[in-house]
Amino acid sequence: MGKELAFKGKNIQLELRVDNARETFSFIDLACKNCASNGKDILIEYKSGAGSITKETIKKQFIERDLFTANSLEEIQWRLKNTTLTKDKLVGWLTDNKSSIEKLGYEKINKLFGKNFDDFTPSNELSQASIDYFANINNYNKIFK
């Protein structure tokens, strides 16, 4: 068949994801072409410094942008350098932003977290499933490295 895609780590290509001129606290945003194990792209967010991640960052960039955009958690990576983010901090900020998680909707939560929620699932179960997932350190470490 046609073109061979650059699937293997050796051949990954990086390029600017977006014009990020309005962003002031991350130093660069990248996406990795065809780098996920399913041959799709990976969003990569680089964060550096103690004040680089706040509750608002988790709301706007992690929940409302990355979880909204990705179709699997494998398509999201945050690379951290000298930040103060921890699993417990993330869980706290996700809890503070429950309503943003709930707005993702049950279909997205099902896709990302392997659930079977439907129209009658209470909203707080949607957000709690997401929060519980990241309360597991192994899951947290898959994205926040």
Next chain:
Amino acid sequence: MKINSIIKGVPSSYKINDCTNYIYINSDDILKIYNNQGIIVKVDELNKPKATIISNCNTWIGNPILYRSTILNETLEPIKEVDYLASTWKAVDDFSTKNYIYATVYKKDSLKKIGKISKKDFDIEELYDFEIGFGSIYLVISDVFFISISINKIGLFNFENEAIWQHSYSDLLDEEDTKISTEIVEVSGVVYFLLHGGGKHECFGLNANTGEIVKRISNIVGDIIVENEFIYFLHSEIITIYNTQNDKIITWEIENLMIEKGIERLWFPRWAIDNGLIYFSQSKGADRNSDNVGARFGVLDPTKKELLWHDKLPLENGIIGSIKVNQNRIYLHTQDQTLFVYEKE
């Protein structure tokens, strides 16, 4: 294409009745129904109603306080009341046969079950445990069998929960760490899906009855959508179309076309297929909080290998989360929970 309507405050669970183009929106415990001109024709606030299943032009409106549902016909007249709530955790078509819907059913004072609901009279003919197969039904094949998947296996079960066949992904692909695609589809008695592992990306076709491998296609990536006998594999750079009837495969590298047309190489696209045309969105530059372009979207003709049309949404609406297409309409749902409805001029 021209804008038909723009509706704000629409959660991603909105539904469309393909027979009428009416839109059903469950928002903050209020059900709003919009007609095909984007005008509200019904608002229901009593007992937190929710529109759930739409099938054969009928819509189930569930009342979770009373555990009852009213089925409305396409003119919104009630045609039956039933003593259950019904929904599905992904597309209704994945849980439907010609005569039945195998929905998640909630009855008062009972655990959720799978209900075999007649499309003719809306009665539940059988109830099954929700957790059957490897944990749940993924795709109903017939009124006897369904596909179930786990983290490492796919299998066919009957509704008595007996396994007919099963395969581990690792054994199929011969790679230790193997994952299955989100989409699993069935065409003419063959179950198709992608397996990814060890740098391999292969489409498998299994005889639904026996589990025998009847098709393997290497180097296939992307989201899977079926229309008639065609299976579309839709990736940011390459589109592959497999004709299951004549076994022909067409590939189309779209990256350069997208760059030439100013749309840029697609990042995290959403896709839909209608009448052989491919509808796509571009997420790059569309984040409402940090980007500066707006979500782009368009229509590709894979036969002519042309971009037929494209447009852009305002940046304030953000990334397009889903595309639905029917009857010459495009429905775009955005990051700020706005629904844009375009229609053919």
